[in-house]
Amino acid sequence: MIKVLTIEDSEETRDILKIILSEEKSIKFLEAASIKEGMEILKKETPEIILLDLSLPDGNGSYICEQIKSNSKYFGSPFILALTAETSQETVNTTLEMGCDDYIKKPFDSKELLIRLKKFIVRVPQNKDILTYENMKLFSSDKTMLYENEPIELSKNEFELLSYFIVNRGLLLTRESILNHVWKENFDISDKAVDQCLKRLRKKLPILNEVLISKRGFGYILK
Known part of the structure; x- marks a missing residue:
């Protein structure tokens, strides 16, 4: 079972993602509405993939990227897919530089989201440490x-x-x-x-x- 954590303050967006990901039986859906909630779940669950809104009520998503990349002992090495409404080249570069592995523009197409997710799912180690x-x-x-x-x-x-x-x-x-x-x-x-x-x-x-x-x-x- 692959754990996918969505950190997104919009309940509507989380509900849409939950419906989309429910099509994949190999995925366990986890959700958080803020950085604080997301960090608590990260410590407890160690998800393999994170869908991360970069603009959250209690700060910027870059904080989570920094914490994960500098504390793999605690959080593992999840793939991070940024959810962003901005896709200018400057924003894309900044997103990748902060540690995100990919991004998808909001509002997103369900098929595109699943295609991008599956690219990471096949790379999740089978024998987890x-x-x-x-x-x-x-x-x-x-x-x-x-x-x-x-x-x-x-x-x-x-x-x-x-x-x-x-x-x-x-x-x-x-x-x-x-x-x-x-x-x-x-x-x-x-x-x-x-x-x-x-x-x-x-x-x-x-x-x-x-x-x-x-x-x-x-x-x-x-x-």
Whole structure:
């Protein structure tokens, strides 16, 4: 599922975009009406593509571009498509210089928008380095984690266990499947290893006490 975040103050424009993008089943539509709302969603969701209005109630869209380009650890590397009513050569150059990957003129043609979006969709990495859930971000390249943009130290098994739950969100995971995935060929490990690892994770991430449900006799499920 490709996350597309629209940061646009016009509710009518957001509704139109939502209808257009609903045609693409591979897209999850996210929306914000201001820079503040957009930054909050960016921190939580890490979208792959951003549709960005350059003129927002609480500032210029260039601020978001600057934040993303200078803080990829927090925001990933989304493609940015500017939504602009001005398409003079000077405006286009400025738009590209600030970090946007492309632009489209408002009002826009739905087919043109989808064509431009699909050019970015096919370039989204299939094996993503960043795994997100709620306010958590896990980075597979160096096995590090951020929670609400603060680093949380996890052991290798804690990292693998949390990743396994997030990847399989909504599915009931048995202790056997957890042991096979996290501890792999270490057959000397007992079920208690899962309990102890989860206990440490719940202590480091209290939110898990609300969203990670234990099904006695069966296993666990992350809501």
